[in-house]
Amino acid sequence: MGQDDRSIHIQSFDLVATGQPLVRSERRIDLHSLRSNEALVRIAGCGVCHTDLGFVYDGVRTGSPLPLTLGHEISGVVEAAGAELAELLHQQVVVPAVIPCGRCTLCVSGRGSICRKQIFPGSDVAGGFASHIVVPGHSLCPVDDTRLKQSGLALADLAVLADAVSTPYQAVVRSGLRKEDTVVVVGVGGVGGFAVQIAAALGGRVIALDVSEERLAAIAPYGAQHCICTKGRDPMEVRKEVSGYVKQQGMNPLEWKIFECSGHPGGQSQAFALLTFGAFLSVVGYTLEKVTVRLSNLMAFDATAQGNWGCLPSLYPDALRLILDGKIALLPFIERRPLSSINDTMHELHQGLLRKRPVLIPNFS
Amino acid sequence: MGQDDRSIHIQSFDLVATGQPLVRSERRIDLHSLRSNEALVRIAGCGVCHTDLGFVYDGVRTGSPLPLTLGHEISGVVEAAGAELAELLHQQVVVPAVIPCGRCTLCVSGRGSICRKQIFPGSDVAGGFASHIVVPGHSLCPVDDTRLKQSGLALADLAVLADAVSTPYQAVVRSGLRKEDTVVVVGVGGVGGFAVQIAAALGGRVIALDVSEERLAAIAPYGAQHCICTKGRDPMEVRKEVSGYVKQQGMNPLEWKIFECSGHPGGQSQAFALLTFGAFLSVVGYTLEKVTVRLSNLMAFDATAQGNWGCLPSLYPDALRLILDGKIALLPFIERRPLSSINDTMHELHQGLLRKRPVLIPNFS
Numbered sequence: 001m002g003q004d005d006r007s008i009h010i011q012s013f014d015l016v017a018t019g020q021p022l023v024r025s026e027r028r029i030d031l032h033s034l035r036s037n038e039a040l041v042r043i044a045g046c047g048v049c050h051t052d053l054g055f056v057y058d059g060v061r062t063g064s065p066l067p068l069t070l071g072h073e074i075s076g077v078v079e080a081a082g083a084e085l086a087e088l089l090h091q092q093v094v095v096p097a098v099i100p101c102g103r104c105t106l107c108v109s110g111r112g113s114i115c116r117k118q119i120f121p122g123s124d125v126a127g128g129f130a131s132h133i134v135v136p137g138h139s140l141c142p143v144d145d146t147r148l149k150q151s152g153l154a155l156a157d158l159a160v161l162a163d164a165v166s167t168p169y170q171a172v173v174r175s176g177l178r179k180e181d182t183v184v185v186v187g188v189g190g191v192g193g194f195a196v197q198i199a200a201a202l203g204g205r206v207i208a209l210d211v212s213e214e215r216l217a218a219i220a221p222y223g224a225q226h227c228i229c230t231k232g233r234d235p236m237e238v239r240k241e242v243s244g245y246v247k248q249q250g251m252n253p254l255e256w257k258i259f260e261c262s263g264h265p266g267g268q269s270q271a272f273a274l275l276t277f278g279a280f281l282s283v284v285g286y287t288l289e290k291v292t293v294r295l296s297n298l299m300a301f302d303a304t305a306q307g308n309w310g311c312l313p314s315l316y317p318d319a320l321r322l323i324l325d326g327k328i329a330l331l332p333f334i335e336r337r338p339l340s341s342i343n344d345t346m347h348e349l350h351q352g353l354l355r356k357r358p359v360l361i362p363n364f365s
Numbered sequence: 366m367g368q369d370d371r372s373i374h375i376q377s378f379d380l381v382a383t384g385q386p387l388v389r390s391e392r393r394i395d396l397h398s399l400r401s402n403e404a405l406v407r408i409a410g411c412g413v414c415h416t417d418l419g420f421v422y423d424g425v426r427t428g429s430p431l432p433l434t435l436g437h438e439i440s441g442v443v444e445a446a447g448a449e450l451a452e453l454l455h456q457q458v459v460v461p462a463v464i465p466c467g468r469c470t471l472c473v474s475g476r477g478s479i480c481r482k483q484i485f486p487g488s489d490v491a492g493g494f495a496s497h498i499v500v501p502g503h504s505l506c507p508v509d510d511t512r513l514k515q516s517g518l519a520l521a522d523l524a525v526l527a528d529a530v531s532t533p534y535q536a537v538v539r540s541g542l543r544k545e546d547t548v549v550v551v552g553v554g555g556v557g558g559f560a561v562q563i564a565a566a567l568g569g570r571v572i573a574l575d576v577s578e579e580r581l582a583a584i585a586p587y588g589a590q591h592c593i594c595t596k597g598r599d600p601m602e603v604r605k606e607v608s609g610y611v612k613q614q615g616m617n618p619l620e621w622k623i624f625e626c627s628g629h630p631g632g633q634s635q636a637f638a639l640l641t642f643g644a645f646l647s648v649v650g651y652t653l654e655k656v657t658v659r660l661s662n663l664m665a666f667d668a669t670a671q672g673n674w675g676c677l678p679s680l681y682p683d684a685l686r687l688i689l690d691g692k693i694a695l696l697p698f699i700e701r702r703p704l705s706s707i708n709d710t711m712h713e714l715h716q717g718l719l720r721k722r723p724v725l726i727p728n729f730s
């Protein structure tokens with residue numbers, strides 16, 4: 001808290017200009033200025049996502065102008081709360097990466113993912129590479145302290161629920177996955193690896209595809225019953241291999257659930273080539289590049305390709321439960337680092353030097 | 366009926382080899398050979414579809430080997446029926462273009478569109494360019510005689526329900542169309558024109574796109590509240606024009622229902638370029654050609670692209686009702702011709718000389 005208990009200093013690392021190192025910054029917030037539906041969250045951890053790299057290195061435009069605090073995978077503790085949110089005070093929470101307004105017609109009808117008033121922290125408003133963040137409180141996901149302690153995880157670790165876990169979770173839920181369904185995950189990095197774990201936890205029989213043997217080896221013990229390295233291979237040849245495996249194992253030859261998590265044109269082409277009768281292809285990864293596909297295959301296979309944007313806050317508690325129940329392993333796939341290392345961490349991630357998703361822990365003096 | 370009332374002659378026009386005129390043919394059927402679930406339908410009319418042109422001119426492979434009777438848009442009267450189907454005798458019916466087995470796990474769970482035992486008349490078995498057809502009887506769509514007479518239509522006209530009407534009908538139903546939704550139909554030919562009428566009948570506000578001013582003029586009075594000729598235009602420019610119109614008219618700027626019915630790469634590119642937040646793009650038309658698209662737009666817009674294969678028999682009665690209620694106009698869009706004109710008709714259709722969908726009426730002597 002600040003000098004008179006009514007204001008605090010928020011310390012942060014901000015992007016000032018594309019390609020430049022983030023700059024340490026500070027601003028004061030008068031807690032009386034918190035709206036009745038706003039919460040001030042003291043940040044425990046903030047994950048670093050490829051979306052952040054896009055903002056820093058590729059000039060992808062943020063929703064609000066620079067300078068801006070990036071970071072949208074946030075966990076923390078509610079330190080101050082508006083009048084509507086008194087019950088959240090001192091609560092441990094995860095801050096959803098996409099925060100729909102919760103009140104418009106779309107939100108009320110369950111289509112909050114396309115709410116036009118939604119807030120994406122670290123793009124539309126100041127984000128999580130900071131000591132604190134101010135967010136609308138209605139969508140915060142509470143974390144039970146007893147369950148957290150039993151899980152052996154730190155609150156900071158749960159930051160990755162906010163995007164890396166929840167986004168593929170929504171994609172898997174939307175796919176209508178049933179037990180014993182054939183699942184193929186294309187790209188098992190930061191997001192796709194969790195897609196593998198989630199699909200396996202919900203009963204799917206999961207085949208993992210990636211261009212990296214190393215990433216495949218890492219996910220193999222966590223729900224991928226079969227791994228195929230696709231590096232340099234023709235997508236139709238890979239399709240044949242997947243089909244052969246499915247047949248040999250007596251798995252469902254129809255209605256494959258395919259999750260494109262690589263966000264690369266090669267992965268997207270591979271994922272599209274995997275369409276089977278009644279397939280559901282979830283486009284989870286993002287790339288600005290285009291791909292050339294036979295769109296009519298959707299018709300011939302009576303198949304569906306669906307994009308997945310974020311995750312509705314209402315689904316967070318279920319995804320969190322999978323983590324706290326130990327059905328999704330976090331620790332083998334994340335690495336805690338001090339927030340002060342942010343520029344080095346961004347650089348290493350951009351260079352492809354990191355094998356685990358970094359979670360930055362605020363360490364302001 | 367044949368000589369001894371137990372056998373009949375089925376007369377037909379058959380495809381013997383790609384690119385060759387259809388050949389008049391005849392075969393005898395012993396009615397005792399009808400299975401308990403089979404019906405013999407005396408054909409009233411059979412529509413000619415672009416799929417037939419693909420078989421005749423482009424070497425698209427049929428499910429059964431040549432020679433084969435083509436034709437999958439069939440209406441007629443049940444003239445003989447197996448033991449399970451006694452109540453269908455003398456019934457006027459439409460024969461679905463895709464006939465799922467009705468018994469497998471997929472069929473029972475409502476996924477008959479991908480039933481692996483489904484039958485496509487005129488490809489998997491002898492089709493409708495004939496005097497009679499033998500089909501599984503469980504999926505036939507009965508036509509009430511009184512309602513038919515009140516409608517001013519002939520039974521032959523209802524042949525087009527079997528594909529040209531029912532296929533976009535299923536696509537519209539699956540889109541989850543609600544009243545006042547913004548609908549864009551790309552390609553308003555034989556199938557797309559009915560997509561316009563169906564979407565309008567179900568309360569959508571429909572914008573029609575086509576490269577042909579003539580086709581647009583034909584559909585304008587039948588549910589297209591706005592028409593845009595896209596010939597030679599950039600898809601993103603057309604998108605802007607559609608958006609401008611939607612805004613000006615106070616229509617829903619989100620969740621557009623887009624129906625790609627052209628079956629051409631240009632139409633598919635246009636349809637994909639129309640994606641909005643929460644859009645549903647139905648791929649109804651088919652082409653072997655590929656298109657280059659930014660697949661990630663599905664993710665950025667939280668949008669869905671879904672292929673549509675045929676129409677479940679269970680949906681036929683609802684689509685038929687729209688026709689008999691006069692909510693879908695058939696007569697301005699179809700043209701009755703004698704079946705003996707089939708080779709000329711195929712040729713004219715292939716040359717793009719026909720403005721209306723031909724329905725061939727058997728006229729064997």
